Amino acid sequence: QSDLIHVFNGIPFTTRSSAELLRSLDEFQARHDDLLLVSYPKSGTHWLAEIMKHLYSSKVSITSPIEFGNVSKLEELSNIPTKRIIPTHLNFNMLPADFKAKKCKAIYIIRNPKDTAVSLFHYYRDNPNLPTIEGWGTYFDMFLHGEVVCGSWFDHILSWEEHRNEMGTLFLYYEAMKKDIFQSVKKISHYLGINITDNEVHEICKKTSFSEMKNNVEKENTDPNNTVCSLTSNKKLIFRKGTVGDWKQYFSNKQNRLFDEMYNTKMDSSNLAKHIHYDN
Numbered sequence: 539q540s541d542l543i544h545v546f547n548g549i550p551f552t553t554r555s556s557a558e559l560l561r562s563l564d565e566f567q568a569r570h571d572d573l574l575l576v577s578y579p580k581s582g583t584h585w586l587a588e589i590m591k592h593l594y595s596s597k598v599s600i601t602s603p604i605e606f607g608n609v610s611k612l613e614e615l616s617n618i619p620t621k622r623i624i625p626t627h628l629n630f631n632m633l634p635a636d637f638k639a640k641k642c643k644a645i646y647i648i649r650n651p652k653d654t655a656v657s658l659f660h661y662y663r664d665n666p667n668l669p670t671i672e673g674w675g676t677y678f679d680m681f682l683h684g685e686v687v688c689g690s691w692f693d694h695i696l697s698w699e700e701h702r703n704e705m706g707t708l709f710l711y712y713e714a715m716k717k718d719i720f721q722s723v724k725k726i727s728h729y730l731g732i733n734i735t736d737n738e739v740h741e742i743c744k745k746t747s748f749s750e751m752k753n754n755v756e757k758e759n760t761d762p763n764n765t766v767c768s769l770t771s772n773k774k775l776i777f778r779k780g781t782v783g784d785w786k787q788y789f790s791n792k793q794n795r796l797f798d799e800m801y802n803t804k805m806d807s808s809n810l811a812k813h814i815h816y817d818n
């Protein structure tokens with residue numbers, strides 16, 4: 539594809555994830571209190587991470603994504619003295635086995651794949667770590683057939699759904715969070731066993747709004763060189779529109795039909811599909 543991409547286990551990765559690191563992942567030693575923050579790219583990972591940061595306030599480290607870096611990564615993570623919140627875009631099948639053995643908690647955030655596709659399209663154009671793409675039409679086919687970085691959206695979500703009970707994974711929906719962030723934050727705190735007052739929940743909702751997060755990055759109130767996405771370290775690339783339904787500006791009728799066909803075929807037996815805000 540390009541110098542920026544290499545394929546590992548059939549999945550395209552950027553060179554920011556070294557093959558040596560990917561090969562060594564299975565040696566990773568998990569801890570019982572590790573929390574995984576899982577997503578396909580462009581599903582609201584940074585939003586969720588910001589909520590976590592405020593929920594725990596201190597004494598936790600949100601690490602860089604487990605698949606980002608080279609072999610020294612595993613040692614780096616093992617040296618973190620606090621509870622670790624570990625982001626990842628890995629397909630379940632590539633997740634280090636010890637997370638499964640130790641039944642670590644995991645939160646998976648899902649977004650309407652049509653909006654995810656559009657968001658990833660802009661990422662391809664803006665993010666120098668991703669190869670140049672020709673235009674929306676070419677990119678659309680690549681996304682639909684899983685020929686983009688991190689592979690197929692469908693395979694990603696289905697791999698996590700298939701094993702959902704092994705770790706008791708909590709699934710969150712971007713659109714449901716947009717609709718009712720208050721209840722969403724309560725749900726997350728409940729899953730994590732964190733006691734929190736309604737006032738504190740309101741505070742968190744305010745601090746993690748799209749406009750607040752975008753402003754903070756522009757004013758450099760946060761470290762702009764630290765992200766929870768393995769595809770960039772530049773936080774400025776993350777906050778684009780933050781809306782629901784942007785796909786309607788991009789999909790032609792024919793593309794929409796092709797996408798629906800693929801979605802209906804792939805997601806036919808998925809229970810999660812009943813909750814995905816697919817028609818927004």
Ligand code: A3P
Pocket residue numbers: 577578579580581582583584585653656657658660746747748749751767776777778779780781784
């Ligand atoms: P858009 O490109 O559609 O704007 P990720 O964090 O997984 O990389 O996902 C990035 C997407 O989440 C971007 O979508 C970004 O704008 C959106 N996003 C980031 N912070 C958000 C927030 N606080 N509220 C809503 N959407 C947010």
